[in-house]
Amino acid sequence: MGKDRVLTGITTTGTPHLGNYVGAIRPAVQASKDQSVESYYFLADYHALIKCQDPDEIHRSTLEIAASWIALGLDTDNAVFYRQSDIPEITELTWLLTCMTAKGLMNRSHAYKAAVQDNETAGEDADFGITMGLFSYPVLMAA
Incomplete structure (x- = not known):
């Protein structure tokens, strides 16, 4: 084993x-x-x-x-x-996975949804202050 x-x-x-x-x-x-x-x-x-x-x-x-x-x-x-x-392969794999990951799937990620909810609660634009790093965080985690 x-x-x-x-x-x-x-x-x-x-x-x-x-x-x-x-x-x-x-x-x-x-x-x-x-x-x-x-x-x-x-x-x-x-x-x-x-x-x-x-x-x-x-x-x-x-x-x-x-x-x-x-x-x-x-x-x-x-x-x-x-x-x-x-490990340079991490960023390479992140990019490859990003190119194949559906935006709709990313829209459902927990960190992104929480940030959108916080913005809406504060009366801000839904994507105010949200970076692509936060949005694509799960892809980096997968890589």
Whole structure:
């Protein structure tokens, strides 16, 4: 029987906090030490661009988060730990998937629908302040 496989990422905005530790980092560290688990953990710096357009802030946060995961015991001998932007195939696959994904399907994505609802509640245009990054977020997640 093959190994279980785990893939998870953390968006590189902000400083790691207790909620990150309990919800993501601690379980990831535990799984990284389990030889029966094939673990992949990534710093989601492309995803971060949806929330933050300040490259210095994303860089600082990326370093803090990477240092936190390693300091808290991530076994990098048994797990793959990488930064999303270091894998050029992710953006290539994102583009290919974007070209094949129906707009109607994207209109139903949760983050987009929530942003539209917030705008309508505030009396704004439905798409006010919504970027293509937010709209196509699920495609990046799939890639």
